[in-house]
Amino acid sequence: MPASLTPYFLIAQRLGVALITLVIVSFAVFFATELLPGDVAEILLGQAATPEAVAGLREAMGLNQPGIYRFLHWFVGLASGDLGTSYVNNMPVADLISGRLANSLKLAGVTTLFAVPIALSLGIGAAMWRGSIFDRLVSVLTISVISVPEFMVATLAVLIFAVWLGWLPALSYGADVGSWSAMLKAYAMPVITLGFVVSAQMIRMTRAAVIETINTPYVEMALLKGASRSRMVLRHALPNALGPIANAVALSLSYLVGGVIIVETIFNYPGVAKLMVDAVSTRDLPLIQSCAMIFCISYLSLITLADMIAILANPRLRH
Template sequence: MRHKHKPWFLVSQRLGIAFLTLIIVSFAVFFATELLPGDVAEVLLGQAATPEAVAALRESMGLDTPALGRFIGWLLGLAQGDLGTSYVNNMTVAELISGRLSNSLKLAGIVTLVSVPIALTLGIGAAMWQGSLFDRGISILTISVISVPEFMVATLSVLIFAVWLGWLPALSFGADTSSFLEMLRAYAMPVITLSFVVSAQMIRMTRAAVIETINTPYVEMALLKGALRSRMVISHALPNALGPIANAVALSLSYLVGGVIIVETIFNYPGVAKLMVDAVATRDLPLIQSCAMIFCVSYLSLITLADMIAILSNPRLR
């Protein structure tokens, strides 16, 4: 009976660890933003930033209270869905983020739909024909892409597709499009850049996971007895490699959480990452903290989901 409930015990344990990690991350995010240079009150007042005016503005924004008290109030607000009020725009942070978040989710969704099928197909294919010309070509391509920073991939994409060929716009404003073709053109540049970077890492991790499963004794024995390699991979190796593949997909997609900042900035895409970069310039602490927490929650959710899939798909725990 104890063994029967072991997977769900491990799942609940992972959820507890994720919750504890989120508390620690929220503490780090809040106090890291407190260390940003400059004073938001002085930035807002500009030339009118006299000592009296700065002190009065700091008091009205609650910045004169101890940082620990402000952190507890901020954390309690987050638990109730209150993200606070922007210092610069005098609007609720939730209102500022809502439109940008939908843009970021739309971009991440398109990149996922493009990159995951391609990466899994190439990664599994490279593992099935390990050591072949196809496998070597895929390995060289993925290592080359991983070795190049994402801003360089974005710059080369602009140079090739926008400047030399003139097929696509250099900037992506994420505006509403009236046709499917216009939507493809609007999202093509950031999707191409992110798909290249995300797929490369996912291909290598998927290939490694499948090869590790293929090299297990029972698969090798079946292959020696004459079983078709493709059938053994699809019917036996893949189900047992589901956990590592889920981790590979989650780790690769988690790059979208942080790496998208550079892409959104280069292509002027109106997402949450671009909003956070603009908030850093104006020292808008509530907006910075909320954007950072969105990234952290997204990353933790992906990693925790991958861990849960790995636990539930492990035949030794079922």
């Protein structure tokens, strides 16, 4: 194979691995939800239901068919975009999710837009001036942010900005988002809270990755050529640290879709995470499965994207 094709081959390979992982995960998700305690038909009909009624409903819902058959049926539907019908309110799962997913993605997108550039500059800056006051300040702050649980950050933010100062609305959703300033206000608190949570890890990983490349002989060589500190870091160290940084960013961001239940609850924000928790409490299997698959897809695509960046950033693979 010509050398110039290798990166594309590797990328195709990564995409293939991602697809296979997805199939395996869907299998796991389907059968794990099957293991949830309680029988759907019994729950739906309530405690007073006669055994005949339960059996009838099970038959009607296709619950008596073998598991593997139901899995295939579900998987084919999933692949063709049919997420099934909610057990609880008979609505198509796709309809239930779509609005919520848009909300979640909007929140995640705004957070990414703010958190990633800030985190990367702080991390790179801390590495560039390692050992300085700035570096120590950043380190102490990131460690304290990591160790403070997010509900604490969120609650404190509400207490200070909404209750005491009255600057920002306590609830984000349904607030007036007619203008830019109103939208900024509405999103400020959840974004700040989430930003805190995801940035800390990104800052630490970026700093570590850049410092590791700063200690290489080629960065010392740049110093001995008379390069300034910023040239050493930005031109020589950073391009070689892209792979690990992309991975750290992807790992942190993957948290923004599925892991934000606390923030969604505190700010009463109707996202997918909250939808899934509600679905678990009502044993709404199709909804749970679809939510789990969405989390998995977002996680996988972020990781695969980071892998692809790492491959493309490596000149040994490109040339």
